[in-house]
Amino acid sequence: MFDCFQNAQPELHIARPEFGPAVRDVLSKARFARASAEIRSWSGYRPTPLIELAGIASALNVSSVHYKHEAARFGLGSFKALGGAYAVLRVLQDRLTTQLGHKVSFKDIHTGKYSDRISLMTVVSATDGNHGRSVAWGARRFGAQCRIYIHAEVSASREEAIRALGAKVIRVNGDYDAAVAQCRWEAERYGWFIVSDTSWQGYSEIPKDVMAGYGVMAREITSELTEPATHVFLQGGVGGLAAAVASTFYQHWGSTAPLNVVVEPELASCLMASAKNKSPTAVRIQRETLMAGLSCGEPSELAWDILEQSVSAYMTIPDDLVAPAIKLLASGQSGDTRLKVGESAVAGLIGLFCGALNPKLRDRLKLTPESRIIIIGSEGVTDPEMFHKMVTDDLPMDGAEPA
Numbered sequence: 001m002f003d004c005f006q007n008a009q010p011e012l013h014i015a016r017p018e019f020g021p022a023v024r025d026v027l028s029k030a031r032f033a034r035a036s037a038e039i040r041s042w043s044g045y046r047p048t049p050l051i052e053l054a055g056i057a058s059a060l061n062v063s064s065v066h067y068k069h070e071a072a073r074f075g076l077g078s079f080k081a082l083g084g085a086y087a088v089l090r091v092l093q094d095r096l097t098t099q100l101g102h103k104v105s106f107k108d109i110h111t112g113k114y115s116d117r118i119s120l121m122t123v124v125s126a127t128d129g130n131h132g133r134s135v136a137w138g139a140r141r142f143g144a145q146c147r148i149y150i151h152a153e154v155s156a157s158r159e160e161a162i163r164a165l166g167a168k169v170i171r172v173n174g175d176y177d178a179a180v181a182q183c184r185w186e187a188e189r190y191g192w193f194i195v196s197d198t199s200w201q202g203y204s205e206i207p208k209d210v211m212a213g214y215g216v217m218a219r220e221i222t223s224e225l226t227e228p229a230t231h232v233f234l235q236g237g238v239g240g241l242a243a244a245v246a247s248t249f250y251q252h253w254g255s256t257a258p259l260n261v262v263v264e265p266e267l268a269s270c271l272m273a274s275a276k277n278k279s280p281t282a283v284r285i286q287r288e289t290l291m292a293g294l295s296c297g298e299p300s301e302l303a304w305d306i307l308e309q310s311v312s313a314y315m316t317i318p319d320d321l322v323a324p325a326i327k328l329l330a331s332g333q334s335g336d337t338r339l340k341v342g343e344s345a346v347a348g349l350i351g352l353f354c355g356a357l358n359p360k361l362r363d364r365l366k367l368t369p370e371s372r373i374i375i376i377g378s379e380g381v382t383d384p385e386m387f388h389k390m391v392t393d394d395l396p397m398d399g400a401e402p403a
């Protein structure tokens with residue numbers, strides 16, 4: 001069941017981070033608390049389950065594996081529901097405050113006090129899928145117009161899911177970076193508001209709010225676990241998810257916070273490149289990875305500031321391990337709860353499988369029979385066609401339907 005992971009040779013880069021001010025201050029406790037109080041008040045809010053995978057832990061010879069299963073997050077299928085939608089609310093609050101010359105509260109927006117003005121505002125974003133879904137959902141929820149830019153290889157079912165939330169979807173001929181460029185250019189020209197999950201020079205407040213939204217997920221974990229984990233395996237796209245989780249854990253657990261391991265596709269390894277260069281470094285995406293949410297060539301500079309001070313190891317994994325990991329979770333062969341998850345959700349888990357089963361990597365990652373692991377299962381099945389392709393081969397489908 002685990003042979004392919006045992007035999008894989010993922011690249012591992014060990015960093016020596018010193019927890020410093022960025023981990024405390026870039027995403028401050030106050031910013032996390034404000035996001036958390038707001039998002040927890042939304043209708044439909046419910047913490048997602050933290051599922052113990054005892055069968056997998058035993059097969060890997062570690063003490064425990066807890067899997068944070070984000071499939072049911074606000075009905076949108078991924079943790080991204082927390083970030084983009086909250087940032088839309090913050091953007092609208094900011095714009096209204098500027099227009100009106102006095103402070104506008106979240107409550108004013110919820111009660112429709114400024115709905116006429118909001119209906120004239122347009123929020124825009126480029127996306128591989130999940131972030132756009134969140135922005136579109138937030139725009140609909142708060143009454144703004146929305147345009148989402150997707151690149152040439154985003155699947156038809158991801159496109160349809162965004163359109164179903166009322167957004168206008170623009171398909172750009174090119175890759176993710178081309179979609180970002182067109183989005184930025186049009187926003188500037190027409191006075192639209194960009195709600196991006198990645199930051200660049202001069203654009204950081206909104207991505208900070210996106211990441212603060214992700215903090216809700218990390219806080220759910222800290223409030224459920226009675227003792228800190230020793231390791232957390234975090235998939236990396238632009239780095240926002242990893243930065244939000246690392247900051248929250250550090251702010252909560254201090255020096256006993258887990259060791260952070262960032263896992264990326266070999267085909268999109270900008271965080272590994274940044275770690276080796278000790279500064280934010282772009283890579284060229286030559287082929288799209290199956291892990292659509294992680295197909296990012298440029299790190300978020302803001303996220304990088306946090307990761308540089310908090311991540312102990314970077315791994316890159318090949319695409320051919322994605323289907324076996326998805327099948328393993330869906331089949332329940334390990335004796336654990338059967339889980340239906342998407343391609344980008346399993347990167348961290350694959351990193352753990354390879355790291356725990358390969359003696360050299362295990363040693364370098366300081367994995368032992370006492371290790372307590374957290375995996376961020378960042379999405380459920382957000383692309384049903386892709387999921388179907390991945391599991392149809394030879395999945396034993398007896399017993400209960402996966403969650």
Ligand SMILES: Cc1ncc(COP(=O)(O)O)c(C=O)c1O
Nearest residue numbers: 130237238239240241293378379
């Ligand atoms: C399901 C999923 N997991 C992980 C990530 C990576 O998040 P980040 O780009 O903030 O590193 C994404 C990004 O879109 C995603 O959709």
